[in-house]
Amino acid sequence: MKIYDCVIIGAGVAGMTAAIYLKRAGLDFVLLEKGVPGGQINKSSNIENYPGFKKVDGPTLAFNIYEQIENLGVVYKYGDVKEIKDSDNHKVVCTEQEEYITKTIIIATGRKPRELGLDNEKKLLGSGISYCAYCDGMLYKNKDVIIIGGGNSALEEALYIADIANKVYIVHRSSEYRADEVLIDKVNKKENIIKYFNKEVIEILENNDKFSGVKLNDESIINADGLFIYIGQIPETNFINTIDKTKDGYIVTNEHLKTTDDKIYASGDVLKKDLYQIATSIGEGALAASNVIKILK
Numbered sequence: 542m543k544i545y546d547c548v549i550i551g552a553g554v555a556g557m558t559a560a561i562y563l564k565r566a567g568l569d570f571v572l573l574e575k576g577v578p579g580g581q582i583n584k585s586s587n588i589e590n591y592p593g594f595k596k597v598d599g600p601t602l603a604f605n606i607y608e609q610i611e612n613l614g615v616v617y618k619y620g621d622v623k624e625i626k627d628s629d630n631h632k633v634v635c636t637e638q639e640e641y642i643t644k645t646i647i648i649a650t651g652r653k654p655r656e657l658g659l660d661n662e663k664k665l666l667g668s669g670i671s672y673c674a675y676c677d678g679m680l681y682k683n684k685d686v687i688i689i690g691g692g693n694s695a696l697e698e699a700l701y702i703a704d705i706a707n708k709v710y711i712v713h714r715s716s717e718y719r720a721d722e723v724l725i726d727k728v729n730k731k732e733n734i735i736k737y738f739n740k741e742v743i744e745i746l747e748n749n750d751k752f753s754g755v756k757l758n759d760e761s762i763i764n765a766d767g768l769f770i771y772i773g774q775i776p777e778t779n780f781i782n783t784i785d786k787t788k789d790g791y792i793v794t795n796e797h798l799k800t801t802d803d804k805i806y807a808s809g810d811v812l813k814k815d816l817y818q819i820a821t822s823i824g825e826g827a828l829a830a831s832n833v834i835k836i837l838k
């Protein structure tokens with residue numbers, strides 16, 4: 542059976558950057574992705590802090606990077622990785638369909654949205670509840686929506702949807718936002734954004750199997766047509782339990798981005814780090830790849 546030099550798991554910005562470096566070094570590898578290339582940036586309507594682009598939407602940036610790896614001839618395959626096993630001196634990356642034997646692995650599986658954990662949240666996903674304003678915002682033209690959260694993502698997407706919807710209610714559980722000043726300023730200037738601080742959603746309301754509003758911890762109700770949840774992210778690391786992780790699931794590495802397994806590296810939002818951004822994830826993708834190149838050559 543074929544033995545790859547490396548398998549990259551996840552084609553977000555970190556994984557695709559690693560792919561550019563491995564390909565240019567002439568390594569034989571495969572890039573596996575369970576969703577669409579670009580990962581989280583596909584959910585971002587407006588990126589203004591990535592150098593080289595004064596302003597770009599996430600899907601455009603994702604497509605540009607994807608086009609770059611396609612032109613280089615990177616082998617990109619659909620694959621939802623379920624397990625990593627040992628076999629002799631190699632690793633085996635297992636998806637439901639296939640197994641890939643490899644000398645090294647770069648894990649770049651990023652993060653997914655944290656759920657509120659309320660009763661009907663899963664049931665109403667797609668029926669008024671979403672984790673991506675940029676993907677579903679147009680469904681709420683001239684309607685009222687609620688955004689839960691107070692970080693950069695929540696405010697960015699509130700601003701995006703405020704240009705489409707009638708009213709946008711931002712419900713945040715603290716007394717101030719944890720976001721860039723530039724975003725807070727813009728939110729403060731938007732007349733159709735209504736801000737709730739120190740409030741938590743305790744119940745999701747529905748009508749005929751569709752989202753209809755929320756009940757807050759002071760028992761007040763906000764009626765709306767859509768709910769967008771931005772209360773943080775959790776790392777996608779359930780498929781691996783043989784390396785050190787933090788108690789919340791982030792992968793632990795040394796400064797070379799090597800995990801506690803000599804053959805496994807990690808990069809991007811899956812790492813425990815101070816800043817979860819495109820710029821940092823791209824840097825880590827490049828660093829993990831360059832260290833894999835070093836050990837293989």
Ligand SMILES: Cc1cc2nc3c(=O)[nH]c(=O)nc-3n(C[C@H](O)[C@H](O)[C@H](O)COP(=O)(O)OP(=O)(O)OC[C@H]3O[C@@H](n4cnc5c(N)ncnc54)[C@H](O)[C@@H]3O)c2cc1C
Pocket residue numbers: 550551552553554555556573574575576577578579580581582584585586587588589590591620621622623649650651652653694697698777780808809810811817818819820822
């Ligand atoms: C709404 C929003 C707005 C944002 N705005 C900005 C911004 O303006 N500027 C900025 O710098 N950053 C922004 N960010 C953050 C930025 O998008 C992330 O930091 C960055 O994209 C992380 O890239 P990544 O490659 O590490 O992970 P991800 O983008 O999470 O990619 C990981 C990929 O791995 C895949 N994957 C996961 N598990 C598996 C598996 N088991 N098998 C196969 N594939 C798997 C996923 O499908 C995904 O495609 C924003 C994020 C969000 C959600």
